[in-house]
Amino acid sequence: MSADSMNKIPGEKLLELLYWMMLTRRIDDRCEALFKQGCFPGGIFSQEGHEAISVGSAILLEEGDAIAPMHRDLGAYLVRGMSPGRIFAQAMGRQGAPSGGRDVNTHGLGDISLRIFGYVSHLPQSMGIALGAAYSFLYRKEDRVALTYFGDGASSEGGCHEALNLAAVLKAPVVFILENNQYAYSTPIEKQCLVENLSIRAEGYGIPGVTIDGTDVISVMETTREAIDRARGGDGPTLIECKNLRLKGHAAHDPADYIPPDLLRRWKKRDPISLFRERLENSGLLDKNTLAELQSRVEAETEAGVEWAEASPWPEAATLEEDVFSDA
Amino acid sequence: MPDLSYIEAINQALHQEMERDENVFVLGEDVGEFGGAFKATAGLYEKFGRRRVLDTPMCEWAFIGLANGAAMMGLKPVVEIQFADFISTGFDPIVQYAATTHYRWGAKLPLVIRAPWGGGACAGPFHSQCKEAWFAHCPGLKIVIPSTPHDAKGLLISAIRDPNPVIFFEPKYLYRRQKMEVPLETYASPLGKAAIRREGSALSIITYGAMVPEALEAAETLSAENISCEVVDLRTLVPLDKKTVLDSVRKTSRALIVHEAVRTAGFGAEVAAIISEEAFDALDAPPARLTAPDTPVPYSPPLEKAFRPDADKIAVRARELIRY
Numbered sequence: 001m002s003a004d005s006m007n008k009i010p011g012e013k014l015l016e017l018l019y020w021m022m023l024t025r026r027i028d029d030r031c032e033a034l035f036k037q038g039c040f041p042g043g044i045f046s047q048e049g050h051e052a053i054s055v056g057s058a059i060l061l062e063e064g065d066a067i068a069p070m071h072r073d074l075g076a077y078l079v080r081g082m083s084p085g086r087i088f089a090q091a092m093g094r095q096g097a098p099s100g101g102r103d104v105n106t107h108g109l110g111d112i113s114l115r116i117f118g119y120v121s122h123l124p125q126s127m128g129i130a131l132g133a134a135y136s137f138l139y140r141k142e143d144r145v146a147l148t149y150f151g152d153g154a155s156s157e158g159g160c161h162e163a164l165n166l167a168a169v170l171k172a173p174v175v176f177i178l179e180n181n182q183y184a185y186s187t188p189i190e191k192q193c194l195v196e197n198l199s200i201r202a203e204g205y206g207i208p209g210v211t212i213d214g215t216d217v218i219s220v221m222e223t224t225r226e227a228i229d230r231a232r233g234g235d236g237p238t239l240i241e242c243k244n245l246r247l248k249g250h251a252a253h254d255p256a257d258y259i260p261p262d263l264l265r266r267w268k269k270r271d272p273i274s275l276f277r278e279r280l281e282n283s284g285l286l287d288k289n290t291l292a293e294l295q296s297r298v299e300a301e302t303e304a305g306v307e308w309a310e311a312s313p314w315p316e317a318a319t320l321e322e323d324v325f326s327d328a
Numbered sequence: 329m330p331d332l333s334y335i336e337a338i339n340q341a342l343h344q345e346m347e348r349d350e351n352v353f354v355l356g357e358d359v360g361e362f363g364g365a366f367k368a369t370a371g372l373y374e375k376f377g378r379r380r381v382l383d384t385p386m387c388e389w390a391f392i393g394l395a396n397g398a399a400m401m402g403l404k405p406v407v408e409i410q411f412a413d414f415i416s417t418g419f420d421p422i423v424q425y426a427a428t429t430h431y432r433w434g435a436k437l438p439l440v441i442r443a444p445w446g447g448g449a450c451a452g453p454f455h456s457q458c459k460e461a462w463f464a465h466c467p468g469l470k471i472v473i474p475s476t477p478h479d480a481k482g483l484l485i486s487a488i489r490d491p492n493p494v495i496f497f498e499p500k501y502l503y504r505r506q507k508m509e510v511p512l513e514t515y516a517s518p519l520g521k522a523a524i525r526r527e528g529s530a531l532s533i534i535t536y537g538a539m540v541p542e543a544l545e546a547a548e549t550l551s552a553e554n555i556s557c558e559v560v561d562l563r564t565l566v567p568l569d570k571k572t573v574l575d576s577v578r579k580t581s582r583a584l585i586v587h588e589a590v591r592t593a594g595f596g597a598e599v600a601a602i603i604s605e606e607a608f609d610a611l612d613a614p615p616a617r618l619t620a621p622d623t624p625v626p627y628s629p630p631l632e633k634a635f636r637p638d639a640d641k642i643a644v645r646a647r648e649l650i651r652y
Contacts, residue, residue, distance in 0.1 A: 066401070099433045108432035112400060118433040120424045128393015128421055135394055136401035139353070139379060146397075159420070162390035169385060324467050326436045326491040 005222045011285050017059060017217055018280060019294055021051040021273045024075040026302045027084055031091060034306070035252040040091045042104040045071040046248035049215070052272035053179050053242045055079055056220030057147060060228055066115040066133035068126035068148040071106045072179055072246070076149070081114045084305025089312045096312030100319075124150035127163035127176065134167070134174035134231075145231045146174045147224075153184025155198055164239065168205040171236035175227040178239060179214060181246035186258045199241035207237050214242030215272040247271070332510040335503040337477040338368045338442070341484040342406065344514045346376055349404060352488060355382035355391055356408030365410050366444055366503060388418030392441070396425050399439045404488060412443035412497055413457045426493040427468035440487045445473070445497035446538050446588050447625050447636055456625040456632075458537075458589035463495050464565050464598065470494040470519060471565040475540035477508050479563060482517030489516060499538035499588075506541070520567035524576065528558035531646055532576040534599055535586040536562040543586055545639035546646060555650055565595055573599065574607050581612040582649050586637055591619040613652035618645045 006014070028047040035044045047054075054075035058067060061080065069076045077087065082098070090097035091105050099108040103118065110118025117133070119126045130148030137144040154160055155178055167174050178198055182189045195201070202209020208230070212219045220242060227238035245267035249256035280286035332340065346352045353376075354369055360383035363370035373381040384391040388409065395405035409415045415422070422441065429437050447456035463469050472487055472494055474480040480498065487494040525540060526547050533543040540561045547557035560576050562569065577583045583603050585596040600615040618637050626632055 066397075068397070103432045110429075110433040110435060112435045117397070117400065118429070118435070120420075120428065122420045122424045125393060125420060125425050128390050129397040129400070129425070131390065132394040132397015132399070132405075133401050134397075136398045136403050139398070139403060159389045159393070162387035163393065166385060166387050166390040166394065323434070324431050325470070326430050328491060 006218045006279070006283070009218070009221075014280060014285055015290065015294070017055060017221070018273075018276060018286070019298065020055040020059065020075055020079050021217065021276065022294055022298045023078055023084070023301060024051045024055065025273055026298045027078075027087060027305070028074060030302050030306060031088070032252050034088070034091070041093050042091070043251045043253055044091055044105050045251050046246065047072055047074045049181060049244050049247035049267065049272065050179060051075050052217035052220050052276065053177065053214045053244065054149070056217040057175070057177055057224040059221065060225055061145070061147060064115065064142070064144050066117065066130065066144070066146040068117040068119065068130035068133070068146065070119050070123055070126060070149050070151065072151070072181070073149050074106065077106070077109060077116060080116050082109065082111065082116060084301055085308030088305050088309035092309050092312075093314070094309055094312035095315050096309065101315035124154035124157055124160050124163065126150065127160060130174050131163055131167050131172055134172035135170065137173055138170070143232055144173065145228050147177065148174065149177045149179055151184065152178070152180040152182065152189055152192055152198065153187070156184070156192055164201070164205045164207070164237070167237040168207045171234065173231035174237045175224060175231055176237060176239045177224070178241040180241050180243045183246050183250070183259065185250045197241060199239055202239040207239060209239040209241070211241040211243060214244035215270045215275060217272060217276050244272070329509040329511055331507040332477045333504050333507050334477045334480050334498070335366055335368055337481040337510050338484060338498065339370055340510070341481045342369060342372060343375070345485060345488045346372065346380060348514065351402060352404040352406060353380040353382065354406045354408060355384055355395065357384060357386060357410050359383060359408050364408060366500060368442070369408065388414060389421060392418040392421040393425070395439050396421055396437060399437045400429070400435045404438050404440075406440045406442060406488060409441060409443040411455045412445035412459060413454045415441070415443055415459065422469070422493070422495070423463070423466045427466040430492065431468055436491050437493055438491045439493040440484075440496055441494070442484075442496045442498060444500040444503070446499045446501055447632060448501035448538060450627060450629055450632060452627040453624040458497075458587070460495075460497060460565055461589060461593060461595050464595055468493065469566060471497070472519060472563065473497045473499065473537040473565065474563060475499065475502065475537055475561050477506065477510050479517055479523075481510055482515050483519065483563065485514055486516040486519050490519060494519075497537065501538040502541070519564045520569055522563055522569035522572040523561045524572070525559040525561050526557065528556040528580065530556045530580055531582040531584060531649060532558045532560055532580045533584050533586060533642065533646065534560045534562065534573055534576070536565065537588060539586045539588055539637060542637065542639045543642055546642035549639065549643050550646055555646065557646060570602060570606070573603065577603050577607045578610040581610055583611070583615040584618060584642070584646055584649055585615065586618045586642055588620055588636060590622050591617065592622050594619055613649050616645060616649050618642060
């Protein structure tokens with residue numbers, strides 16, 4: 001399916017996908033280095049192995065659509081307009097961050113003008129939030145869609161069941177993307193559920209559910225496109241399970257030595273960015289010069305982001321008690 | 329000016345705000361054609377349809393989450409929790425998401441959660457609770473507990489127009505017990521303004537919700553004994569009208585704080601602490617609390633009567649405080 005589908009996508013779009021995935025990876029690597037250098041007061045989550053899922057889905061959204069991402073969706077934030085500088089500033093706790101230093105790393109990395117909803121640690125809260133955005137589209141008869149993400153870990157929470165069922169009953173224009181990276185922190189998937197594919201649960205809500213290869217950006221894109229078309233067409237939500245492996249620890253502090261080396265080795269061969277780059281090269285869509293250009297662009301944007309964030313001032317302690325409530 | 333019961337005043341406020349603002353919608357269990365367990369939403373479904381009067385499955389977590397998302401998109405959801413006790417099943421969307429969002433990243437979240445609250449109806453441990461203290465401990469939430477039909481309407485209208493999440497507890501004991509004149513036109517009673525329900529000079533009874541009429545009855549009894557009580561109705565716990573409380577205590581030199589909720593870490597402890605910290609020099613007696621004991625809410629009439637403060641218990645405690 002995936003190879004045929006790729007032929008239908010313009011080459012320019014394919015390069016755009018690669019660019020966003022590379023930018024995500026570069027920022028992720030840079031974050032890890034900054035964390036290890038002590039530049040972040042708090043922790044930072046790894047994105048490695050999730051780039052195809054966040055980029056391949058968010059790339060399909062249009063202006064006015066909404067997104068409620070989680071902590072492995074850096075690519076989705078970028079695609080939807082969150083600048084690298086603001087992302088670094090958030091982890092550094094600076095004023096220029098979307099939270100102005102009040103929330104940590106990708107938490108609270110929201111911007112209502114971009115229709116990106118900041119998440120809370122209590123996953124999958126974002127499923128309810130996305131459902132609410134979707135309900136506002138129904139309410140106002142707008143041809144829009146909301147996209148949200150949660151992990152295999154959050155799929156065990158009771159709220160996941162409630163949100164899927166309520167979305168189904170309301171035929172809400174929302175797409176639920178389940179990033180099954182096989183680990184909830186240190187707990188492997190076989191200790192979380194007995195089913196082979198979590199998407200089978202969709203049947204219990206009367207909605208379509210599908211399991212795909214989360215390392216294949218084209219597969220993610222084409223599957224999400226169908227789900228978005230269904231949602232916009234008034235046919236309600238879809239559950240898409242994207243299987244991958246979290247290639248690093250839960251967060252930068254975590255060596256993840258609980259992941260069996262064989263498993264990790266197997267999945268590292270399926271690094272979503274390497275896989276996609278090779279496919280583009282083999283199809284003649286990516287030459288050395290273009291790749292080098294992309295690399296230097298990504299590098300420059302990342303470094304400009306770091307500089308921007310470092311130049312952003314610390315929040316003033318005197319502002320501590322401001323904004324608990326909105327005045328108007 | 330028509331005489332309305334508490335529940336009729338709530339119903340009228342909902343009708344009028346939904347007529348005024350296309351963005352206001354209600355959601356919850358059985359709120360549609362059925363009109364709600366207490367009929368607070370009666371007639372809304374017929375007038376505004378399913379889109380704006382949304383019956384949900386039993387899923388407080390998801391429908392409060394939905395309300396959060398819709399609120400950030402500029403709608404004004406008014407959630408009904410069928411009984412305030414059930415609010416715990418939707419706790420995270422309220423205390424983690426709604427309460428923190430504006431502070432964390434600046435999104436406005438104008439949400440109202442209405443909940444029939446409190447006891448006195450032999451409804452047992454899970455249909456009688458007063459859990460306002462849970463929410464008072466979460467910065468970012470406003471808490472409103474009206475005690476009269478007039479306030480029920482005016483404060484609900486303010487809550488709906490407020491740009492923040494507001495928990496609106498309705499003492500269901502009062503739903504149909506009293507009628508009073510309520511203006512037909514809309515009016516917004518300000519949040520954060522306590523009311524002096526009765527002026528007095530010897531003792532301030534500081535209370536809210538269904539304990540306000542009990543305090544007034546006690547004050548009437550005590551006036552026959554030449555004990556002059558002032559009754560302060562807090563109306564909103566967050567924001568708290570500290571000035572009215574402190575002014576009253578400075579005038580009377582004695583404070584009796586009464587609530588239906590259980591004692592330990594109840595909102596009365598906060599009021600007592602504020603009075604102790606800020607009006608200690610004016611006091612002739614330690615601030616006293618009259619509350620429910622630290623037990624679940626019992627069902628059987630003799631047990632619930634023993635559990636719940638009332639006018640007689642308030643009068644007894646007030647006399648002790650006067651003699652201190």
